[in-house]
Amino acid sequence: MTDHAANVHPPSPPEPGPEGRENRPEDPLLRDLIGQALRRAxxxxxxxLREVADAAxxxxPYLSEIERGRKEPSSxxxxxxNxxxxxxxxxxLGTLTADLRPAAPVATLPSMRAPRQDGSSAMLLAA
Known part of the structure; x- marks a missing residue:
């Protein structure tokens, strides 16, 4: 009998996501967020469920699975x-964005102000 423990590899570190952000296991799945938002609405x-399923x-059962995050609906x-x-x-999408916002306040960048000749300042905006 062979020792299977020797063949067990440690889990790989999370791969970097967009902009170097790691894909964390606690990141919610979009289908879960969509289902929760639809159920709340x-x-x-x-x-x-029957009224919405009939109208849509x-x-x-399919609508129920969408609401529970078990199925990902097509567009x-x-x-x-909707x-x-x-x-x-x-x-x-606004609901999903609000659901994704962290509960804790996010650090903001300092405002970018340019001094004017009259002593006041103007906010610099990027387009």
Whole structure:
């Protein structure tokens, strides 16, 4: 019998993501965030799964799986569910953005001000 423990490798370090940021295991999956946002919107409107599924022309079990983060909806299904909820894509994306914001305050860069000849200053903006 061979010793399998000798063949076990330690987990690889996280690979860098965009801009050198590590992909952390605690980063949420987009399908989870979408499902949570859709469920909150549906419940806020006091609509049942059946009502939204019928209006969106998707099956009730499929909509339930989307809300639970088990299925990732196509853009067509997402648009249909948004319409059934009376939401635009901008509203959904705004909700997702708010959900992704960290709870703790984020450090901000110091303001960039340029002195004027009259002694006041002007904020420098980039386009």
């Amino acid at each position: 549906r419940k806020a409107q006091d609509k049942t 022309q998707v099956s009730l 067509e299904v997402l648009a249909a569910v 319409r059934a909820l009376g939401m635009g894509l901008d509203e959904l």
